[in-house]
Amino acid sequence: MADIQSLPGFREFYPEERAILGHVFEVWRRTCRRYGFREWESPVLEPLELFTEKSGEEIVRQLFNFEDKGGRQVSLRPEMTPSLARMVGAKANGMAKPIRWFAIGENYRYEKPQKGRLRAFYQLNADLLGEAGPTADAELIALCADCLIGFGLQATDFKIRISDRTLWFKYLESQGVPEANASAVLGVVDKLERGSPADLLQAMNIALAGTKVDAAKLLADVRTFAAIRSLDDLTKVAGSDAAMQARLTEWQLLLSTIASLGFSECVTIDLTIVRGLAYYTGFVFEAFETSGDARALAGGGRYDTLVKKLGGPDLPAVGFGMGDVTLRDLLASKKLIPAYADGPDFFVMVLGNDVRPSALEDVAKLRRAGFRVEYNLRDGKFPKLIQSAETAGAKFALIYGTDEVAKGVTKVRSLVDRKEAEVPRADIIPALRAVLEEGMDAIIP
């Protein structure tokens, strides 16, 4: 056991683990490319102000920040969106809109680690900038769904709950809540499912301090409003409120676009989702697994003011993040993690030091041709070597003994069905390429 352990909340990935991570990255990347998104990357370490300026004091204590040797206040990135906003903002004027970008990177936050929640985790970020209309939100929600479906998950395994901070603000306005108190009230809404009635009422009283709104009544109204699950019911509640009705036509476009793209059964209206993050401005959504814990798999929404706040142009934007930790837990429980297979194509069995030069000559030749090749570094006996080939995970063994080398051939042995055939060493590249593609039949006379 090593004396020095890895830091709490940080993971080590042995090859088997790294292969799973690679699979996750691969599905994310492939799916985003299918939607026309392009990959970007930003520094892992950023000036502390990038994250504190917009997020406020509460988030500072969760930042993985410190002072560097030059006396700079720096922080590992807790998310990639501020970096994205800065990068896009700097060059947005010259970029074709809409901008479709995605990134896969490790993010950090200094918190007490728990299952599904670490100090370092990988996350997919997909963002669409330059389009303010709901069609952009729909595109991102579709991409989010496809990023989950790409792993083999069914539409019934998860649900994307869609909510709307704009609609909430319009609703609260219609209930007489001053604009200044609206955010605090949404904070209470966020806790509706978890808090006790007494705590919620107290929280609501604090949120409404200095106003004439009745806390108990608003709490009841808000609870009812949050429970609405259909556009029709929302329209009824909106009644003659023009602002809310206008917003609901946006909803219609959002939902019809999602339907046209074929993702109706993946989404549901759920106004209990408000998301804590301060910079969200419009539609927000979270993807949950439908079984068991119902943990959040992904979350995102519209942040139309962030780019400008960070010094860029006035650029509307919508995006989401999807972490690897919870996703992996879900894939494991659904048995959707592919078997680990990372062996070489060929294991060259060098039977004796007399033939070693000839064997290594072919090893090098095969490697230059792009094959994955391993061989025994030390001399060994036949049964031992064939077992080595097996445990290395090779598909085929290439036997180099004195007989074979004398005849100018190598013997190919399938480690799966144990068939054997000889191949002239002069033809080794095309012959083995055929073996990999068509199997042993390609060289069995």
Added chain:
RNA sequence: GUGGUUGUAGCUCAGUUGGUUAGAGCACCGGUUUGUGGUACCGGGGGUCGGGGGUUCAAGUCCCCUCAAUCACCCCA
């Protein structure tokens, strides 16, 4: 940050009311007479029993502290 649970070889665990050089299975390495592999048998390496301190003639076994994992709360980018 607060509280509960857990911590013995790479993995899964045994270790009796504290008592001699801490064990098993799997895994790994080697061998079973020298060119054909998932079985069987034999052997080997590997643990300062998470770390530190204390009680005792004696502690993996009891007490305290600490570290880590995990669960709940908090918070969620």
